[in-house]
Amino acid sequence: MLERFRRKNDTQITFVLPxxxxxxxxxVVGDFNDWQPGAHPLVEREDGIRAVTLHLPSEQxxxxxxxxxxxxxxxxxxxxxHDGQNSILHT
Known part of the structure; x- marks a missing residue:
């Protein structure tokens, strides 16, 4: 699941999994981190879900x-x- 919060200069995206x-x-691996595995690991939160938050340029x-x-x-x-290979995110 994706949680979004548009800010003045970027969009805060939180990637969430059970x-x-x-x-x-x-x-989470994508073109925003040059497809580097492990660059953005999801971390378990107190509410029992795993998440990682990134700040990405808006309108991308x-x-x-x-x-x-x-x-x-x-x-x-x-x-x-989805493009048949990857998930797509619009900020």
């Missing part, structure tokens, strides 16, 4: 996926769109 789906470490389009243990790649079903 704490147990999938098991193990998960990071980004491709991303999640990467979990054992090289398991998956999309965000709540993304703005």
């Amino acid at each position: 704490s147990d789906q999938p098991c193990g470490n998960v990071s 389009c980004y491709e991303f996926r999640y990467l979990a243990a054992d090289n398991y790649w998956f999309d965000d079903e709540h993304a703005d769109a």
Whole structure:
């Protein structure tokens, strides 16, 4: 799931997943971090979900996926769109 908060100079995007789906470490990987695995790991919060927040330039389009243990790649079903390979995010 994606949570958004548009600010004056950027958009705050929080990538959110349940704490147990999938098991193990998960990071969000996309063109905003040069597709570097582990650059933005999701961290478990007190409410039992995992999340990471990024500040991205507004009015842009980004491709991303999640990467979990054992090289398991998956999309965000709540993304703005999907291009057949990646999830799409509009800020």
